[in-house]
Amino acid sequence: xxxxxxxxxxxxxxxxxxxxxxxxxxxxxxxxxxxxxxxxxxxxxxxxxxxxxxxxxxxxxxxxxxxxxxxxxxxxxxxxxxxxxxxxxxxxxxxxxxxxxxxxxxxxxxxxxxxxxxxxxxxxxxxxxxxxxxxxxxxxx
Amino acid sequence: xxxxxxxxxxxxxxxxxxxxxxxxxxxxxxxxxxxxxxxxxxxxxxxxxxxxxxxxxxxxxxxxxxxxxxxxxxxxxxxxxxxxxxxxxxxxxxxxxxxxxxxxxxxxxxxxxxxxxxxxxxxxxxxxxxxxxxxxxxxxxxxxxxxxxxxxxxxxxxxxxxxxxxxxxxxxxxxxxxxxxxxxxxxxxxxxxxxxxxxxxxxxxxxxxxxxxxxxxxxxxxxxxxxxxxxxxxxxxxxxxxxxxxxxxxxxxxxxxxxxxxxxxxxxxxxxxxxxxxxxxxxxxxxxxxxxxxxxxxxxxxxxxxxxxxxxxxxxxxxxxxxxxxxxxxxxxxxxxxxxxxxxxxxxxxxxxxxxxxxxxxxxxxxxxxxxxxxxxxxxxxxxxxxxxxxxxxxxxxxxxxxxxxxxxxxxxxxxxxxxxxxxxxxxxxxxxxxxxxxxxxxxxxxxxxxxxxxxxxxxxxxxxxxxxxxxxxxxxxxxxxxxxxxxxxxxxxxxxxxxxxxxxxxxxxxxxxxxxxxxxxxxxxxxxxxxxxxxxxxxxxxxxxxxxxx
Numbered sequence: 001x002x003x004x005x006x007x008x009x010x011x012x013x014x015x016x017x018x019x020x021x022x023x024x025x026x027x028x029x030x031x032x033x034x035x036x037x038x039x040x041x042x043x044x045x046x047x048x049x050x051x052x053x054x055x056x057x058x059x060x061x062x063x064x065x066x067x068x069x070x071x072x073x074x075x076x077x078x079x080x081x082x083x084x085x086x087x088x089x090x091x092x093x094x095x096x097x098x099x100x101x102x103x104x105x106x107x108x109x110x111x112x113x114x115x116x117x118x119x120x121x122x123x124x125x126x127x128x129x130x131x132x133x134x135x136x137x138x139x140x141x
Numbered sequence: 142x143x144x145x146x147x148x149x150x151x152x153x154x155x156x157x158x159x160x161x162x163x164x165x166x167x168x169x170x171x172x173x174x175x176x177x178x179x180x181x182x183x184x185x186x187x188x189x190x191x192x193x194x195x196x197x198x199x200x201x202x203x204x205x206x207x208x209x210x211x212x213x214x215x216x217x218x219x220x221x222x223x224x225x226x227x228x229x230x231x232x233x234x235x236x237x238x239x240x241x242x243x244x245x246x247x248x249x250x251x252x253x254x255x256x257x258x259x260x261x262x263x264x265x266x267x268x269x270x271x272x273x274x275x276x277x278x279x280x281x282x283x284x285x286x287x288x289x290x291x292x293x294x295x296x297x298x299x300x301x302x303x304x305x306x307x308x309x310x311x312x313x314x315x316x317x318x319x320x321x322x323x324x325x326x327x328x329x330x331x332x333x334x335x336x337x338x339x340x341x342x343x344x345x346x347x348x349x350x351x352x353x354x355x356x357x358x359x360x361x362x363x364x365x366x367x368x369x370x371x372x373x374x375x376x377x378x379x380x381x382x383x384x385x386x387x388x389x390x391x392x393x394x395x396x397x398x399x400x401x402x403x404x405x406x407x408x409x410x411x412x413x414x415x416x417x418x419x420x421x422x423x424x425x426x427x428x429x430x431x432x433x434x435x436x437x438x439x440x441x442x443x444x445x446x447x448x449x450x451x452x453x454x455x456x457x458x459x460x461x462x463x464x465x466x467x468x469x470x471x472x473x474x475x476x477x478x479x480x481x482x483x484x485x486x487x488x489x490x491x492x493x494x495x496x497x498x499x500x501x502x503x504x505x506x507x508x509x510x511x512x513x514x515x516x517x518x519x520x521x522x523x524x525x526x527x528x529x530x531x532x533x534x535x536x537x538x539x540x541x542x543x544x545x546x547x548x549x550x551x552x553x554x555x556x557x558x559x560x561x562x563x564x565x566x567x568x569x570x571x572x573x574x575x576x577x578x579x580x581x582x583x584x585x586x587x588x589x590x591x592x593x594x595x596x597x598x599x600x601x602x603x604x605x606x607x608x609x610x611x612x613x614x615x616x617x618x619x620x621x622x623x624x625x626x627x628x629x630x631x632x633x634x635x636x637x638x639x640x641x642x643x644x645x646x647x648x649x650x651x652x653x654x655x656x657x658x659x660x661x662x663x664x665x666x667x668x669x670x671x672x673x674x675x676x677x678x679x680x681x682x683x684x685x686x687x688x689x690x691x692x
Contacts, residue, residue, distance in 0.1 A: 030593045032557045032601070033585035053528075053591035054265070054626050062265035064629030065245040065465060065501075066508040093504035093632035095525035100585055 037100050043112020046105055050097055051113065059117035066093060072117035080125045083110050084133035099138065103127040106134075200672055202293035205300075206679050208236035210690045217685075218243065218478050218494035220469075222460050223251025225660040225674040226500035227452040228297070229682050230459055233498075236686065241492060242456065243464040243480055245630050249456075250449020252283035252631065253671060256533065256621055257444065264627040270595050273535075273619040277567075278575040280533030281445040282623035283634075284671050285562075285577070286310065286438045291672035293679065294448075298441070301451040308438040309565045311429040312550020318609050319555045322420035327552065327609050330429075332412060333422050335375060335392035339382035340414035342374020350380065384408045425553035433670075440565055448671070464490075466501065468510040471656045496689065498681060500660045500674075502526070504632040513654040520646035524663060526633025528587035532558070532602040532622040534578035540612040541576070542569060556605045557586040578602040578620065583637070591624035598622040636663030651681075658685050 028048035033039035040046045048057065054068040055061055061070035069076075069092075076082050085091070087098030087106060098106045104127045114121040125133075217233050219226045222244035230240045248254075256262060258274035274280075286308040287294055298305060313334065316327035348354060349367055358366060371380060375388040382388055388411055395409035417423055428434055441447040453460065463483040470477045476497040481487040499506065507522050541547040541563050549565040558579035567574065579602045581587045590598050599620040607613040625634035638647070651664050660681040665673030 030589065030597055030601075032589050036584055038585045038588075049589045049592050050585075051592075053588045053624070054632070056266050057592075062627075064265055064632060066505040066632055068265070068632065090525040091522075092508050093526065093626075095528065095633070095637065097588065 037102070038105060041105070041108075043108040043110075043116075046101070046109040047112050047116075050101075051109065054094065059113070068093065071113050071119070073119065077114050077119050078121055080110065080114070080121075080123065080129065081133065083114065084125070084130065085137045088134050088137035096138075098134070103130040103134065106130045200290055200292045200667070200676065202296065202672075202676060202679075205296065206232050206683060208232065208682070208686045210686070212237050212686070212689050214239060215496065215689050216240070216475075216494040217496045217498055218476060218492050219498045219500065220466055220478065221251060221500035221502075221661070222246075222249040222453065222456075222462075223500055223661065223674060224253055224294075224449065224452065224671050225662070225664075225678040226251075226498065227449075227456060228675045228678040229498045229500065229660055231452065231455045232679070233682055233686075234456070234459065239494075240459055241494070242460045243466055243478065243492065244460050244462050245465050245483070247462045248449075249453035249460055249462075250446055252635075253445055253449035254283050255279040255281050255444030255446030256623070262621070262623070263629070264595075264624065265629050265632070266627060268595050270621050272621045274533070274575055274621070275535065275573050277443075278535060278564075278573065279444040279446075280531065280575060280577065280621055280623070281440075282531050282625075282628075284445050286434075286440055287671070288433055288435070289437045289439070290432075291667075291670065293675040294672050295439070297452070297675065298448060301448075301455060303448050303451045304442045305439040306442050306566060308440040309549030309563075310434045310438050310551065311436060312547060312563070314545075315547050315550040315563065316552035316554075316609060317422040317425040318552060319420055319422055320608070322422055322555075323416070325608060327554075328412070328420075328422060329393075330425070330550075330552075332392050332409075333417060334426055334429075335388065336382070336411040337414075337417050337423050337426065339374045339376065339388055339391065339411060340417065342370040342376055343380060343382040344414070346370045346374075346376060346380040382411060384410045421555070428551070428553060442566070466505075466509060469497065469499065469657065470510070470512055471497070471654075473655075476656050495656070496685060497657045498660055498678070498685065499657055500678065502631045502633065502661065503636060503663050506659075511657075513657060514649075514652075516646075516649040517652060517654045517659075520650035521659075523642050523646040524636045524638060524650075526626075526631075527583050527635050527637040527669070528591060528626050529583070529634040530579060530581045530587055530590040530598065530622065530624045531577060532579040532598055532620060533575050534599070534602060534606070534613075534620040535573060535575045535618045536613070536616040537573055537618050538612075538616050539567075539570075539572065539574040540616055541574075541610065543571075544612065545610075552609060554605075554609060556608065557581065557590070558602055558605045559586075561606060561609060573618070576606075578606050579622075582634075587624075588626075590622075591626050595622050598624070635669035636661075638663075638668055651677075653681075653684055653688060658682075 028045040031040055031049055038050060040049050055071050059070060059072040061068045086094060088096050090096040107125050107127045107130045111124045216239040219230045219240060219242045222242045226242055230242050234240045256272045257279045258272055258276060260272040261269055263269040313331035315330050317330055317333050318327040346367055349363060374382060375391045376382050377385055377387050385408055389408040394406045396407035398404060398406035464480045465483055466478055466480045468479040475493055475495045478492045481489055503521055503524050504526050547563050548568045549563050551560050551562045553560050560580050562577035564574050581590055599622060603613050603617055650659060658681045660678040662668050662673040664677040667673030
């Protein structure tokens, strides 16, 4: 099982490099978590495997009958509270995916999007900030 | 659209328990028995016991709606040509209203949808898949099975000439599989089910005979209970569940009975209770016991999309396709809906009507300018949509039938693909077939698969599926995947209510707000099922009609 899984992930990673390179120079490889929470560690891996599902690998968002907003160069990200409320409470078409992350994971991915894709917000959130935000937003919506 | 994952269903389990506690206490000893069964056999067995006694509620549909009274030419604009919107349009049209539907897609049906060979599908992010299935083969990305108690949907299928065939939910010869259970070897559902129930019966018989239930059941009931456990569980005359003719009646044989010399059957050794419990494979059995999945289930011949097509045939010239709604505004005189005509470069137009039935998904509606009351707006914003992924795989040979004697039904696994569903049609005919090779509902894997490219999803579905069916490697031809958060017309799968959000927002969502009323599975207590969409629409238009007549 373990060997097969590694093979699958390797396969997927190779594929990913082939198809996504054109859009993003450094995509984290695809992964699949084992339990009810996300296993990915670090902002880049969490972004690539969770956020990118909707906001896309290049963070430029997508538009259909309604939209996933671009996170790239997004002024709303200036407010850490806004981002924390979005991932713990959900907003628009966004489900509260932060509920499947630890405080450290949530902090990592928030800090990642706020310092990548043309965003330059250096006031990093800590896991403790996230703990407080989760208590505030986590049961809403 | 029902998309359930048996490993992530805490809410429904709670609902089952609530049903029990709400039942008047007319049979205390029986409830004690349920509790005992629940304690020893788990919620699924208890739920089975409860439903067999008729404790679960049916769809409240009681036949075609009758909207009596003259609406005097009132007009209604309906947003969304899914089953809710089309139900509203058809019935309001028959009652004398002028109706028009605005639909974003170039087809009707919404989530009622089949992907067939020749179809192109472009997801958000821009990846286009060309479905290359053979003639007659399809994937139902959304709803795919209909419970016998979804009376409204069945009634509309009958009225609109949609031919149904059985959908096989429980196939005793399909598998339950755990990556770490039994060395990763798939187990036949028949054996796990028989051995689990037989093991429970043995334990319960033991407790009963030792007097552990003496305070819960009368002496007379105790005698009957013991007989029932023996007969129902496949126990021998000493109340033991072991290899023998009794257990073989349920679990089948190590070697089936044959003809001629050497034809005598050989009984197999049951799986021990410890092994079943620790393997967790018993969790898979719930998918066959719960009310939503009990036999008989149905599917339309030729794909679920046949239902949406049949509804649309009832609405000639009433559906405006390629219309992307951009705003909804109401005042004391009527409703104005702004939309872009996708087929004319997004040219902005407006439809005015006296009333509006809005069957847009909340993922869309929550992003639109809309003047409704604050409580309704809060409700619209309150419901996230579940995440779900389905993957269809075409194989050049129906190896599951030819090699493994699996005709329809579903194998459940704890691998990220969660399940493999075998086609409930075209049995034993040789040739090709399309399997549902993954069906993931909520949880991390749904998002992770959505984040992947279509090719990556299929690669993983093949890699994982081959752990259950090694034939995958040689027989695969082509596949297609649908990740619901990347579906352009909805951006999600289905309304994902909790008990807390329902308590706070559900009634506010369903109220008529001056001239606007919402409809869809999200405005029902049968979320993610087509029945919920239809019942929601029927309730909405019945209330709307009353208001129109009173105006």
